[in-house]
Amino acid sequence: MQEVIRTGFPLEQKESLTARPDLVLGNQTHETITEKISSVVEGGTPMAWYVVTGITAALTGMLFTMLGYLVWNGIASWGNNVPVGWGWDITNFVWWIGIGHAGTLISAILFLFRQKWRTSINRAAEAMTLFAVMCAAIYPGFHVGRFWMSPWLFPVPFPHGVWQNFRSPLMWDVFAVSTYGTVSLLFWYVGLIPDLATIRDRAKGALAKTLYGIFSLGWRGSTRHWQHYEVAYLILAGVSTPLVLSVHSIVSFDFATSILPGWHTTIFPPYFVAGAVFSGFAMVMNLMLIARYVLGLQAYITPVHLDNMNKIMLVTGNIVGFAYLTEFFIAWYSGNPYEGFTFFNRAFGPYAWAYWTMMTCNVISPQLFWFKAIRRNIPAMFIISIIINIGMWFERFVIIATSLHRDFLTSSWGYFRPTLVDILTFTGTLGLFLTMFLLFCRFVPVIAVAEVKAVLAHQKHREHGEHSEHAVYTPHEGEAMAHK
């Protein structure tokens, strides 16, 4: 009561202001959570899984066929050629990397902000990050032309004795993307260890016992271990937060440090990061809606989770829309004729169709999320998320193709058209991404079991009131580290 008097809030009012919706629905216990989420991994594989995975694996096979064809025939199999030297490959690279960003945002930034609703979606979102980075890394790896020489990107002593040029933003990109992939993998795996131990302890078959036993590293829930574990997890979240902001900033440097009108803008880093989060949340939404329905996880991924994700899409969509307008304003306000021409050409030139597709998908469609009815309407959000993903793909395409295709010399103007190899390669990466995600859903707990249990424990404490005797020993998580 002392605290209440000091802050001047009556207790009831204060509680209603900070009232939080339940994040785990139904009358659940720790055991039912374990049971439900483990059963996804343990139950027999449904026929539909084989069918869908068969299709996506075939697409993955097509990806590798196309890449083999590309290596055999050379980069000219793709449509990029002077003046558009970066075509679908870099478009797809930026698109995939951007999609990954939502996973890190959910797992790291929302963790630091103590957003407990992240626990139901962070595992799948982080997995999605890993798979998106895998798909992304294919493109620059093959765009170097001689794929088998892509290890030369890394500063390792090679017999030829030539070292990298660290003054190039493309070199920074190598470091940013490889660090991002590695740290995302570590973060995901560390979060997974206690849950793999849960599956290990329930496993029946010898193979499952052995494999989950090895990958859970002998975890036994010791408090002495949890103590170090939580420090490591917090630090990983702490470094992943600036990391995720840096990765798309550095990707945008690939463009922004050039002197090409349309690319040479200081707005790129924040604008790219917002766009990345925007498209990433749309992809998380698409995957989670399907997983939620197919795996029956409605009690864990509640309308509250979906609503929150839609709000983030609305915010980041508006940031992106604002950036589009700012670019145009600066193109006019700078008085630079080349800049002005590039942007006029972008909106009204040969690629106007792509530009207005982007505007419609990215700026207009998320405005529907102002309405709560739509934020909670599952078919609507599914369709809007797909539209956003399409729009964000077009954003990267517009930035790359429209800035390149009309050079300073009218004699070298051109128009980019993708080849069949371009299209099939891109479809193939979608197949790879979905195959990995399906394997993940089948063999790994899709929801962070240990974290959801902690949220449930917290929720139960709240229901019983925090003033009970044991409340002394359940301080806010932040304090757990601070004590001596």
Add this chain to the structure above:
Amino acid sequence: MADWLTFPGAFERLAKLRAAEPKTWGVLAAFESEEGIMNAARRVHQAGYTKFDAHTPYPVHGLERAMGLKRSFLPRIIICGTVLGFITAVALQYWVGVIKQPVVIGNKPLFAIPYAVPVMFELSVLLTSFAAVFGMLALNGLPRLYHPLFNSARFKSATDDTFFISIEARDPLFNQDRAVAFLKELGGQDVEIIES
């Protein structure tokens, strides 16, 4: 059978050794609730035991304080990783740009801080993460695929919904009968003796 893989007769000798001296590793007791384990951990700590542990399916906050654990040493390891990453990045870029390969490209200086920042940042983050994860595993003594506690069938629910306290035999205060009685007194269920 697969003697060529190991020392001849190693498995037989190991089995003989283990049959010869069945040693007690410690005692284990189950608790149903967070409050129960919190109270028990505090009492075990107050009784003066040092080689004991609490096993929970999720991190129970405040339990480390009830157990009287010291603050984690891990942050100090992690900061070493960060500094090492930063130094590596500066040294690598300076060495390549100025010493090993002093080539002027685009009239840019051989070494300058602005262009070195992205790699400095990325390598610092990378080595911070390595230090955090591998430091955590090292401090926890993981991976350790065999542990005497895994011999207990009841212990399997430590990753599900049950809380456990274990007191090790190597604790100076350890006396098997007294430890069992003490854990029972604290409300521990299914108290059992774990053999190593």
